[in-house]
Amino acid sequence: MRDLEWKELALFYSVESSQKFLDKVYTKRGIEEPKRYAFKNSERFIFFIKHAESFYKQASLSPLEIKPILLFYGMSQLLKACLITTDPSYPSHASVLAHGVTARKRKKQNYCFREDEVKVQRNGLCIHVMKQLFGMSGLEEERYTMKKLLTAIPELRSVFYFQERKHWITKVELNDNLISVPEPAVIHYNMSDSRFAEYMNHHLNWSFLKKDKNRLIFHIDQKDSQPWSSPNLLYHLEKNEYYIPAQRDQFLHLPEIIIHYLVLYNVGMIARYETEWWYELLTQHVSDDYVIIRQFLEITERKFPYYVFNFLEQFL
Template sequence: MSLSTIKQFIDYLQSASTAQQFLQQTYEKQNMDEADTYSYQNSYRFLYYLEHGHTFYQTAAQSPMTVQPILLFYGMVHLIKACLLTQRPTYPENTTVLAHGVSTRKRKKQDYSFLQDEVKVQQKGLFPYFSQYLFDVDHVNMEKRNMEQLLASIPEMTEMFYFLRKNPSLIDIGEGKRGVYIFPEEVLDQYHLTENAFLSRLKKDIGEVSLEKRGGEFLISLEKPISSLSKGPFLFHQIKSTYFFPAKRHYYHTYDEVMIHYLLLYNLSMICRYETEWWGDLIHTKANEDYPFIKQFLAITTVKVPFLLGEFLFKQK
């Protein structure tokens, strides 16, 4: 799906009538009761979530790095809420789902490193809620996540990790034409798995697959095509339009990439607001590797999250 198509579709939804029609069609496809009533009740809320979300993103793109994490995080939250209305017409059902659903350390240590920081997923709140209802992912498997691991799961960050670690965090496995992806044989060594065990793991997470050897690589064929919504372990590189796969088992996961951006932006927005001295020093002194990684991530997420969530909405049509 092209970025221009997604943008035009979001523009198409920028009226009460088109928003209402879209919601009604979406609810009817899911066989919901009172689809007509809910679509009228939610049309303006849906419209304003989209409008406010994209306004935050547009403002962030024109703002200094100092305030970008706050603008991007709340822009993302508004777009997520718009997506939730397509699946949960009574959202929010209660006040517990209004919390962020994630927490960070209250005070940063003296030798604090963002790459080594962690966030903790809470039992209730927006993060576990949208993970379940938008992406069918159970938050229990993500109780604590490290920032470096999260950043390493974003395909557009792969080169940065190669510069830092001399090894890529993800490998390019191709466009997936006819559902076929190309893997180097070394992947099995990195995962410490036999061919059969590797295939079993993939079957468990993504469905039926088959393997064919060819020289120093093997071809993996998927029965069902992968969506560019970018869900691990097959992650979509927006610029190259190819799919990436975790190079090591340490990076392997089955989370939707939107979830990863949410956790990173939440932590950065909290740092931006409450750790202003560290944040100011980072931006002005550029003292360690945190700076280029954060700067690169902010540039990527500004474009990619509206694309991914826009495609989520488009696929409901």
């Protein structure tokens, strides 16, 4: 695991510092009685992060067989720390305590992880995070396949290309709030330049500025220019590169934090309850699912704490 993010998150391991931080956040958000809530939540805020660190550090030392379970519980604790900054009364009722996701019943024969899907529940942690952290609504009962979620993680680009000889995402350039989309990307969308510009404006709220040589330049809002919050841009942490889906029907309009939560929930459920399939995959390497799951776990172990610190850092 990357120690850097945990060193930065450990800056909050002081009641005095956390109290000041939460007071600042609540004041900025216009929450009534910010000092009272900051005093009430400062220790809880620290405990959520410390508990998450314990899960992640144990996961880094653990075999692959149980790693998804530890990572998922660590991820959940980090999300609860983030929720305290937006919902000072969290948890205000029991319905927000469940995971908020369900996986479909699996068939014992010919099961393929990439074709499996999860569904967002009407209540629980998932939908509460969507609403409180990202202002998203209307996604209750929404279903997502593992493949559609995983192809939106740029670090898995080379894995999918190796297995399928197909690129699912296309590199773009980000400078401040300006996105530069290469002409080949427009061609893959089977659109003219004007139609592409209109499509991006309507579906992503990107404002077309001009065409410069073989690139289309758009202005995007602040939310889209931050990797942790963008529902449209895909960010490669190691390469510091940005991507968009290679096809228009591949847009999920989900921040990557939610994508990781949905995938890791499903992998964790498999590790807990589908023991026979799970051990066959890990010991016999019978399908490409093994490589995808293994690499995803390596990526989320590094990337999720990075995104959480980025979320908290915006208030510093």
